[in-house]
Structure formats: structure tokens, C-alpha cells
Amino acid sequence: MLRVLRARLPRPSLSELALTILFALLGAPVVAVRAGAQEPPYFVTYSHHLEEPGNLEIEFNPVFGTQRGGNDYIAGSAELEYGVKAWWTSEFYLDGQSTFGDSAIFTGFRWENRFRPLMREHWINPLLYFEYENISEADKSMIEVVGSDSEPDYAVLNSVLRQGIQHELEGKLILSSDFQGWNVSENFIAERNLGHDPYEFGYAAGASRPLALAASSHWCNFCAENFFVGAEFYGGLGTTWDLTTSGTSHYGAAILGWQLPNGASFHISPGFGLNGNSHRFILRWGITYEIPNAGARLQRLFR
Amino acid sequence: MKRFAQLVPAVLLITSLGLEARSKHAWRHDSRGVLLAIARAPTSAREKQNPFRGDGKAILAGEKLYSEHCAECHGDDARGGAHAADLCAPDVQKATSGELEWLLRNGNLAHGMPSWSGLPEQRLWQIVAYVKTLH
Numbered sequence: 001m002l003r004v005l006r007a008r009l010p011r012p013s014l015s016e017l018a019l020t021i022l023f024a025l026l027g028a029p030v031v032a033v034r035a036g037a038q039e040p041p042y043f044v045t046y047s048h049h050l051e052e053p054g055n056l057e058i059e060f061n062p063v064f065g066t067q068r069g070g071n072d073y074i075a076g077s078a079e080l081e082y083g084v085k086a087w088w089t090s091e092f093y094l095d096g097q098s099t100f101g102d103s104a105i106f107t108g109f110r111w112e113n114r115f116r117p118l119m120r121e122h123w124i125n126p127l128l129y130f131e132y133e134n135i136s137e138a139d140k141s142m143i144e145v146v147g148s149d150s151e152p153d154y155a156v157l158n159s160v161l162r163q164g165i166q167h168e169l170e171g172k173l174i175l176s177s178d179f180q181g182w183n184v185s186e187n188f189i190a191e192r193n194l195g196h197d198p199y200e201f202g203y204a205a206g207a208s209r210p211l212a213l214a215a216s217s218h219w220c221n222f223c224a225e226n227f228f229v230g231a232e233f234y235g236g237l238g239t240t241w242d243l244t245t246s247g248t249s250h251y252g253a254a255i256l257g258w259q260l261p262n263g264a265s266f267h268i269s270p271g272f273g274l275n276g277n278s279h280r281f282i283l284r285w286g287i288t289y290e291i292p293n294a295g296a297r298l299q300r301l302f303r
Numbered sequence: 304m305k306r307f308a309q310l311v312p313a314v315l316l317i318t319s320l321g322l323e324a325r326s327k328h329a330w331r332h333d334s335r336g337v338l339l340a341i342a343r344a345p346t347s348a349r350e351k352q353n354p355f356r357g358d359g360k361a362i363l364a365g366e367k368l369y370s371e372h373c374a375e376c377h378g379d380d381a382r383g384g385a386h387a388a389d390l391c392a393p394d395v396q397k398a399t400s401g402e403l404e405w406l407l408r409n410g411n412l413a414h415g416m417p418s419w420s421g422l423p424e425q426r427l428w429q430i431v432a433y434v435k436t437l438h
Contacts, residue, residue: 038372038421049421054386086412119412120343121420181423214425217363261371292375296386 040183041257041267043284044144044234045206047185048125048176050114051083056294061286063142065279070155073099075107075140082294087116097140103158108135108165110143114174121178129172129187137164142282144170145236146191147200148248150277167194181213183230198240206232208255221260228257228267235274249278263290337388337395340411341402351401355425355432365433368426372419381437386415391437403431 039049043061051057062076075097082090091112098104112131138161140154169192176185189202208230216223232255236248253271260266269284291297355361369381376387383389390396398406407427410418419427 038419040421047421050417052417053415083417086410086415086417116412120409121418178420181425183421210423213423214361215364215368215429217360217367219367261367293386 040185040206040208041228041230041255041259041265042185042204042206042208042232043253043255043267043269043286044142045185045204045232046114046127046129046172046174046176046187047183047206048116048127048174049183050087050089050116050127051081052292053083053086054293054295055083056291057081057288058291059286059288061141061284063140064283065140065142065154066281067154067279068151071099071101073097073140073154075142077110077141077143087119089114093143095135095139095141095143097138097158099140099158105136105138105158105162107139107141107162108133110135112170123177125176127172127174127176129170129174131170131172133166133168133170135166135168136162137166138162144189144191144202144204145234145249145251146170146189146202147236147239148242149202149236150247150249151273151279152277154279168192169194182207182209200239201237201243202235203237204232204234206230206255208257219261226259226261228255228259230255230257232269233274235278246275247277250274251278251282253282253284263292264288335394336411336414337398337406340406340409340414340416341398344402344405348405349399349401351404353400353404353428353431353435355428356400356435358432361429361432362436363433364426365429365431368422368430369433372422373430381434390434396435396438400428400431400435403434404428407431 039051040047057080059079059081060076061079062074064072064074066072075095077093077095080092084090091114093110093112095107095109096105097107110131110133112129115128117126117128137153138158171190173188174185175187176183184207185205187204189204191200191202192198208228210225211227211229212224215225220226231253233250233252235245235250238244238248250273251271252274253269255267255269257265257267265288267286267288271282271284273279273281355365370379374381377383377390378387381390383392388395404424404427406416407419407430408424409420410416412418
């Protein structure tokens with residue numbers, strides 16, 4: 001695999017190099033505050049577990065993708081996730097990408113809100129998700145796959161792709177269950193460009209579990225309880241004009257997560273295209289850092 | 304005009320953060336709130352026994368989990384504060400282990416306490432085992 005990656009990497013320009021290094025190294029801040037999140041380590045799938053109220057989670061999730069008929073790329077999103085209420089989480093994304101042999105560009109922003117309509121736990125817990133996107137067609141972060149999104153869409157030069165700006169609204173129905181340590185989540189996605197086009201649909205589903213269910217009695221970084229394993233599948237489902245699973249891309253990915261007691265967590269996910277329209281290989285990795293009670297800290301500024 | 308339109312979501316986000324930070328009363332969660340929440344627990348949940356009751360290691364694990372997930376709001380000494388209930392209060396200590404586990408799993412979403420159902424059931428019981436040692 002490394003040999004394939006090396007062979008595909010042409011000499012990057014200075015700006016590409018800078019963005020790539022930024023994407024790769026922003027994974028370093030580890031500060032000694034004890035705080036633990038409980039979200040499963042998915043990259044694409046959402047579960048019903050929201051950010052704890054008042055907590056601010058800072059995430060950085062790069063993705064490397066291979067590209068047939070074009071250059072490989074690293075894209076990524078910086079995310080700020082805030083628990084507004086125990087039943088409402090708001091998240092703001094900044095997206096960018098660096099295509100090898102082409103350029104590194106900022107591709108736009110997204111703002112999403114997730115709401116829990118039911119106030120108690122059930123076998124299946126629904127969550128409503130609404131997002132506004134203002135991104136260029138050069139966005140390659142692949143936070144979701146909808147409509148007929150396919151690998152050839154990514155082969156066009158950045159200078160051409162960035163001309164197209166999309167203002168989109170996206171809704172998701174998130175269904176999620178916890179059972180004997182497992183989380184199983186299914187997402188149904190509907191997205192619409194505000195200017196034109198029909199609704200585009202997609203799906204994501206994931207399952208994950210910590211390696212140990214009970215906690216150990218001492219603080220530790222490498223205990224099994226801090227590691228999560230899982231898998232997720234996601235892809236497009238066509239449009240209102242052509243609801244289909246063909247002519248679009250589908251992916252399957254394994255996930256490994258490592259959550260430190262100080263609020264930082266790392267996760268990595270090698271993914272593989274499941275049909276000819278998909279990138280053959282994508283590698284996602286990410287770092288998350290949670291600041292507990294950021295809301296209360298902000299409150300002091302308003303006094 | 305286009306730039307202005309792009310700024311609107313960011314301004315709304317910042318405003319919501321500010322408003323949330325100011326609404327300190329939304330966070331108030333005294334032991335009466337805990338009792339009201341526990342009152343909704345079904346009988347089957349109330350009668351559940353803690354599989355870790357009296358297990359010293361589980362209590363230590365519970366203390367660790369408490370420090371990791373709960374102390375930020377309830378305080379290191381679990382005496383609560385403006386944001387969360389005093390877990391040492393007699394009202395809370397009178398609750399059964401099953402009721403506390405149910406409350407942890409479901410949270411009290413309308414009053415600011417999150418659901419901790421993302422933690423495996425074993426860890427919830429470990430936290431309950433620790434909370435039951437507080438007086």
C-alpha cells in the first residue's frame with residue numbers, strides 16, 4: 001500500500017505542502033484536562049449521541065483519496081461542535097483540499113444542527129439533522145455521499161471546479177441504537193441545491209463498540225476500554241428523478257478509535273470503494289479535542 | 304451582498320453561543336430536579352440491582368469515570384453547583400441504584416443533563432456504585 005501511495009505522490013508545490021502539513025499535524029494538541037466524550041468514532045455516520053451541553057469539541061478530519069484519471073488529494077474539515085442544549089448540538093465546518101500536482105484551496109463552510117425530538121432512550125432513537133452548505137464543487141472532504149457523486153467528479157482541475165459554488169440544504173434522519181456496548185446507527189440523507197437540481201439522496205450506516213465494556217480502576221491511556229473498533233458503509237441513492245444505487249459511489253470502511261482520558265481522541269479509517277464509480281481507496285484520520293464547559297467559560301466573558 | 308449572506312450563519316452561530324452562555328437559569332438542576340426525573344423511571348428500572356455493588360475495584364473505576372464525565376458539572380466533591388445537582392444530598396442518596404442507572408442512561412434532557420447511554424451499561428453501574436458511596 002505504501003509503495004502505491006509513494007508512486008502516486010508527485011512533487012507538491014509550496015502551498016500544497018503547507019496545507020498538507022497543516023492537515024496532518026493539527027493532530028497534536030494534547031492538554032491535561034479530564035473530559036470524556038461518548039460519541040462513537042464514525043467519520044460519516046451520525047449516532048444519536050450529542051455533544052454534552054456547554055462542551056465545545058474541536059475536530060480535524062483529513063481524508064486522503066486515490067484518484068483514477070486525475071491526481072490524488074488530501075482534503076479535510078476543521079469542525080467546531082458545541083452542545084447548545086442536552087437535546088441540541090450545533091456544528092460549524094471549514095473545508096479545504098489539496099490536490100497533488102494542482103493546488104490547495106479553501107472550499108467552503110457548513111453549519112449543521114442536530115435535534116433529539118424524544119427526551120428518553122428507546123430501542124431506536126431518532127435524531128433530526130439540518131445543514132446549510134456553502135461549498136465549491138472542488139470540495140473533496142466526502143463528509144457524505146449523495147445523488148450520483150462519483151470518482152470522475154473529482155478528476156477535474158481545481159481552477160475549474162472552484163468556479164461552481166453550491167448553496168445547499170441538507171436533512172438527515174438519524175436512527176441509532178445502543179445494545180450491549182454496541183452502537184448501531186443508520187442515516188438517511190436528502191440534499192437539495194437551493195438554486196436548481198432535484199433532491200439528492202444518500203445513506204450511511206455504522207456499528208462500533210469499545211474493546212472493553214467495563215472501566216478499569218486506574219487511569220490509563222492504553223487500556224482496552226479506551227479503544228473502539230467499528231465499520232461504516234455509505235453511498236449515494238440517486239435523485240428524485242432517478243432513485244437508484246447504480247451510477248453512484250459506495251464505500252465500506254473499518255474504524256479504529258483511541259480516546260484519551262484528557263479529552264483528546266484519535267481515529268483512523270481505511271475505506272474502500274465498493275463499485276467502479278468509487279475511489280479505490282480512501283484513508284481518513286482525525287483528532288478530536290473536547291473542552292468541557294466552554295459555554296460557562298464564555299459566560300464569564302459576558303459578565 | 305453575497306459576502307453578507309455568507310456571514311449570516313456565522314453571526315447566528317456566535318449569537319446562539321452568547322445567548323446560551325447567558326441563560327444560566329437553563330442550567331439550574333437541583334436535587335428536586337433529580338427526584339422529578341427519577342419519578343419517571345419505570346418499575347423494571349427501579350428494581351434493577353447493581354452487579355458491581357460492594358465491588359471495591361468497580362467503585363474505584365466509578366470514581367475515575369465520575370471524574371472523567373461528571374465532575375465538571377457536579378464538582379470534584381459531587382456537591383453540585385449552579386449547573387448540576389448535589390449528589391450527596393439525602394434525596395439523591397435515597398434513590399435506588401436502578402433509578403440512578405436509569406437517570407444516567409436517559410439523562411434529563413429538558414433540564415440540561417445529557418444522556419450517558421453512549422457509555423456501556425457496565426460503566427454506568429460503576430458510576431452508580433461510586434455515587435452510592437457519597438454521603
